[in-house]
Each structure stands twice: as structure tokens, then as C-alpha cells.
Amino acid sequence: MSTLHAKAAEAYQLKPEVVERHDKTFFGVREKRDRMAHALPEWEDLREAANQIKKHTVTHLADYLEQFEQAATSNGVHVHWAKDADDYNRIVLDILQQHGVKKVVKSKSMLTEECHLNQNLEQHGIDVVETDLGERILQMMKLAPSHIVMPALHVHREEIGDTFRRLIPDFDEIAKTYVAVGGSPADKNDPTFLTYVARMHLRQQFMEADCGMTGANFGIAETGDVVVCTNEGNADMSTSIPKLHIVSMGIEKIIPNYRAMGVFQRLLARCGTGQETTVYTSHFRGPRPGGEMHVVLVDNGRSSILGNEEHWQTLKCMRCGACMNTCPVYRRSAGYSYTYFIPGPIGINLGMLRNPVQYSDNVSACSLCCSCDNVCPVKVDLSTQVYRWRQQLDSLGKADKMKKAMSQGMGFLFGMPAAYKAALWMSPIVNWLPGMLLNSVLNPWAYGHRMMHFPKRSFHEIWSKELKHQR
């Protein structure tokens, strides 16, 4: 009866200490976000402004995209339009092949995950190196991100140390230089030491790369600028050494101008990681002298989301990850329990928009607590959308049989007051069933609960026999 999410989440519970650590880590991020939110008296006004700007922009998207293209082109940027993932992968491959690129360094981009770019390029013999530390760790471990902002926060440093020792060819030489610069790796998995190793390893990659790829947090229509926010400066390294820069940008990342940018700049890091701002906010306006800059604008289903009356507001999302951090289900089931590559409340919805039959197993992962609606900096109505998707499951052939039977049964019982009253009268009989039967696997309530005790008389009966006559 369970969904794939429910099953994976149940397996995840087998190590309660892992669940506790995951929950505390991400709730800690939520608390940092709360401190930021409460430090700005204008917080709720900012959220409303961001909501309105995004609504305005996505409902005038064609105009802003053309404005962006025009401005970027006049800045000397090559702008490409990709209808879907295949189109996008082909455009990127063409650019790389035209330049004879053998190695690409990449800063973090969920869009490239969405389109499976890395696998595609690797099939064509191009070496792709992730440069965001978390993404690099996962790439080496052959794992997918389990969160969109902190993709490897679930990996322990012991595992990271082992991976580095195994897969970084010059690990020992780098370790020696760590001692030479005054470090002391008493603990071989000391985070500062491992970060040093990663930094030296990545520097070599930057030097060898022929192309730097970045995502885009924002595209500014008025100026044609692309804005990339990172904490590690890896986007800057990726674009400062190779002469070729390719930006991958979903079409919903467009905002009108720098006045709007000011609103989002104040919200993004505060919501995502609880920082006032990301350590680096890099603005790319054109190619470096002697270099080339390309922006690939990717649709890949976004236009059809725009036409979806019930779910178009997901296009406002700026991928801060706050909804995951606050989600009590995400925190206790972790990213890999979800079948779509973006987990948590926004991922449930984006997965359904991608393919409702394939990704319906995540729709159960919501207690409808509505916390996500209240942290979202652009006011996506996340829980309402989950509720709406649930209404679609039956027609998709994906309704849970037991839930359906229970809903039908309740519909019948509650629809006929006489039947309902008879059931009320009968209900105390449950108390006389043997505990073994009541608390058996056949009773789903008994999985986590001791069975409730039915009182002898329902309120209905107390009313009709007593209270009514006292009036």
C-alpha cells in the first residue's frame, strides 16, 4: 500500500541516529534562516515584493526574455534557445566541440542535473568536473545531490576522506604541502585538511579546463547580465581561467532589472543558508577579452507549466531550498527517499509537473502542515499544490487502493446519518477485540500507535439522551 517514498523513508528510519542528525542539521539551517527573517523588520514586505515581481515577470516572460536576449547580444554574448533537454545538450555539445574542449569545469547548476548534461558530455569524451565542493564529493562518490543547496550535507567526513584518498591521484603530495604551509593533519579527516586537499585538487582542474560552465541564479532583462551566487568562489574560478564561459539558465530565472535584483539578493541567501548574502555574488555582463560567453536559455517544460492554471506558481521558485529545510518529512526521510532529483515540497510539485505518472510516489510525503508555504520567499503555495495533485492521483491510476477504499467507505458512512449512528453505536465493540488482533499488522494504525479506546457512549448519544433535554 505504501508509495516508494514511504518505503524508502521507512528503511531510512532503521538508523535513528542518522535520522536525528539529518533532522537537526537541516532544522539548524531553518533556525539560521529564522534569525535572518526576524532581523529584518521589512521581511514580510520583501516576500510580498518578491512574489509580485515573480508573478509579473513569469506572466510577461516572452517580453522579458526578448529584452534579455537583445541586451546580452549587444554585450557580445551569444544567446541560444533550447526547447528541451535534448536540444540543450546538443547546443552545449556543439559549442564545446567547435572549441575542441576536452575538460569542462562546472559550478553548481540544478538545470544541468535536470537535463543530465554531465552524462551526455561524458559519452562524447568530454571530462566534466564539478567544482562546488559538495557536488565534487558527490561526483567522486557517484551519488546524486540529496538537497538542492547543500547537496552533500548528508555525507560524513570519514566517507569524504576515504573518497579523496582513493580518487585524488596526487593526494599524498597535496597532504605533504599541507604540512609545509603549517597545517597539522592529526585527524586525517579533519574538515580544514580535507577542504585544503579539495582546493588544491580543484585548482589543478581549473588550470587544465578549456571551458567554464555556470548556472544562473538570475538573468537581468534590462542589462543582459547573468548573476551567479556561490559561497566558494568556484563560479569565478571556473570563468576566470578558461576563455570559454557557457551559462545554463532556465527561462524562469529572468527578472526585470536591478531594482528587482535588490529584493531577491536580500532574500536568497537569508532563506537558503541563513546568511545575509552569499560570499560571492558574481555579475557576468560579457565575454572576457579574447574570450567567448554563451547563454543557453532552456525551456524544457517551463512554458507548459506557465499554462497550467493550478501549478504555474512553481515557476516563481528561485531554488533557495528553504522549503526542504523546514519540511518535517524531508528532514526525517532525506533526499534519496524521493524519486525525483529535487526532493522536499518544491520537488514533489516539480516532479509531478515533469511526469505525473512517473513521480507520483512523492505526493504522499506531506502531512499538509503548511510550514513550507510560510518560509517560501516568493510565496509559492506549495501545500495547496500537493493537495491538488492528490486529487489527480485517482484519474492517473495512481491512487492508493487502501486510501481509496477508506475514502469510499467514509463517503458512504458519513453520507448516511443513520449508518453513521449505527457505526457509532457499534464502535465500542473494538474495545472487546483481543489486543493481539487490534495491534496486529493488519491494523495500520497499530504500526506506531497503541489502539485508541472507544468510550461507551458517543457525543451523539449523550446529546440525544441528556444534553438535548436539559436545554
Added chain:
Amino acid sequence: MKIGLFIPCYVDALYPEVGVSTYKLLTSLGLDVYYPEEQTCCGQPMGNAGFEQKAIPLAKKFDQQFRNFDYVVAPSASCAAYVRCFHPGMLKKEQCEAAGKTMDLVEFLHDVLKVTSLPARFPHKVSVHNSCHGVRELGLSSPSERNVPKYNKVIDLLKLVDGIEVVEPERPDECCGFGGMFAIEEQAVSRRMGIDKVKRHIATGAEYVTGPDSSCLMHMQGIAEKEHLPIRFIHIAQILTSNL
């Protein structure tokens, strides 16, 4: 003032004493309280499970039974929220008169009657359970996510009770994991959420957990009993009528 008493299905069957307390409390405040006997359920269990179509006939019946009262009051925040926030989307406007007048007991006492004293006495330490739909759909307290002035209507009412000590757990409005059929379909996560929540209530040193929603209390009580976690559960209506 004519009050329609809405006693949700599971309160009717499992917690009749909560219904009785609510009735006593409202009549003690001089109100004309009536319980339409044909009422059953607001439809929320089906709606949240993805079968809103099964809930629509119940929403229609709810409106027929309750449309002529000045207010409809329920001792269950989530059910009141479903009626007020979801019935209007399920029914034609002319079929939907009761929804706008439907309130949870706490907000009715706090916002409409504006009670400033009650004869209740409850000399115990209680931990307040801020139920999600009460907080985020009905506004019974300021959601911890939002930068809005802090308030809590449940605590305001409890403070009128003589001898009581009121506390809140860490993470004061994190979900307990009930969520209707969520508790069955996602039973492992639901159980874990429940255990975490009950432990946070216990960590306050309280003897009782109280709140405006019997469904959260039912879930946590079932978990606490199965896990042998020592704390008791009581609906706020029972505390507010402790001397009646």
C-alpha cells in the same frame, strides 16, 4: 446568539467528553447552543487523501445543517479550518453560507466573545500543542516562520485558568506527524515525527499536553502509550471547564 455546535466525527466517537465540555463552556457563557443531529463529518479525511469528490456531498450537507446559525463552533482546529478554507472552493457560492461563520472554539472565545475571565482551575503544568492548521490556516498563533508580532490565542485563554503553568516545547509549531491518512500511508515518518514531538513536550517538564485539536492529541497519545512515554493529553475545552 445562536451557536451551531459542530462535533467532528472522530471527536463524536472517541472524545465525547471534549464535545460535552465545549457544550458546557458555551452555554455557561450565556449562548444558545444547538447540536444538529444529522451532522457527520466535514470531509477532510477524504479531501486530504485525494478524494475531494467524496467530500463534496458532505460539504453540502454541512452547509444545509449549519447555515442558519450565527456561528458554527467546533473543538477541532483542523476540521474548522477545512470547512472555512476548503469548503468555499468545493461548493457554489450560494451553497456555502456556513463556512465563513465556522470557527474553532479557541478563536471563537478569543476573538468573538473576547472572554477575559473563566471560573476554571487547573493546578498543573501544561505544554501547549500548536496544531498546524490552527496556526497556519486559522491564525491561532503567529507562525514561527513569519516575521509578525508574536501572539498565541491558546496561551491567552489558558492564562485565564487559575493555578495553571503554561509552557511551549522547543520547535513550538512543528508538525506532530498526524496529517490524517498521512499517518497511515507514511507511517514510519509519521511515527518518528510523533515520537520527536512527544519527547519535546515531555522535555518541558509538563504533566499534560493540551491544544485545540483532538486529532493531534489522539496521534500523540497513541504514540506515547505505545512507546511508554510518560505524559498525559487533554483538550483545551476540558481545562477551560475544569470547574464547571
